[in-house]
Amino acid sequence: ETGSEDIDILPNGLAFISSGLKYPGVKSFAPDKPGEIFLMDLNEDNPRAVELRISRGFDLASFNPHGISTYID
Numbered sequence: 448e449t450g451s452e453d454i455d456i457l458p459n460g461l462a463f464i465s466s467g468l469k470y471p472g473v474k475s476f477a478p479d480k481p482g483e484i485f486l487m488d489l490n491e492d493n494p495r496a497v498e499l500r501i502s503r504g505f506d507l508a509s510f511n512p513h514g515i516s517t518y519i520d
Contacts, residue, residue, distance in 0.1 A: 451485075453514045460490040465512035482510040 452468040467482030469475045485496040501507060 452512060455515050455517050456489065457517060457519065460488060462487040462489055463515050463517060464496060465515040467511065468513050469511050470513070481507045482512040484512065484515070 451464045451466045453465045454462055456462045464485040464487060465482065466485060467477070467480060469478065469482075484499045484501070486499055487494050487496045501510070
């Protein structure tokens, strides 16, 4: 709804999407909303982005994701 900043697609078809970047000079479509991370399973017939819950104790109010990457062990 407010746009994504970056996406990382794993070999198994799971996509992680960062959203909510607020940067000087760049229009923010939801300036009062904290950043979010979404998960999308590209193997589904009708994939949809699902917001991931972030652990308690994390400062969501200042979460401003810029980029995303994954590490596979």
